Amino acid sequence: MYPLWRLSSQTLSPGERQQRWGTLVLMLAPPIGALLYNQGLRLPGVVCPLRHWTGIPCPTCGMTRSLMAVVRGDWDQAVIEHLFGPVLFIVLVLGLLQVAIELTTGHHVKVIYHPLVRQFGRDRRYILGALGCLLGYYALRLSYWSSTGELVQGIWQSPLGQMIGAN
16 A cells, blocks of 8 residues: 655755745745734735626635634635635645655655646646636536625625716
């Protein structure tokens, strides 16, 4: 049986080590941001431009709230906010563990999901499939928001809706 992870005999080059540090910082940003948002910290002016100007939520609207819920341990609310928020969190945790082990040991780590990640990067069908899942989920959400009236209300309350209504 293939182990979940194992250390490679191949050591990290100085460039790879620098790249791992950059990856670590980028992967820590979403969970740390969610934690700070849970504490009430807000960055002024940081809003979804599509939703702000048109009233139409983007495909990733709700991701921040979903990650905030995961960080609080509220997985049910996380799924309600955005189905892919918990998935993103799990991917981030796995990636953070791998990078932390590589930086600590100075060696490459071979993990069970490497073949899948390599195949995902080489085969556009995987990328298109993932994009299709996200857009399909987005279509379902838009349909729901439309049925509740939330979508129309958001459009009319947006700057674009105000401009259209003023004419």
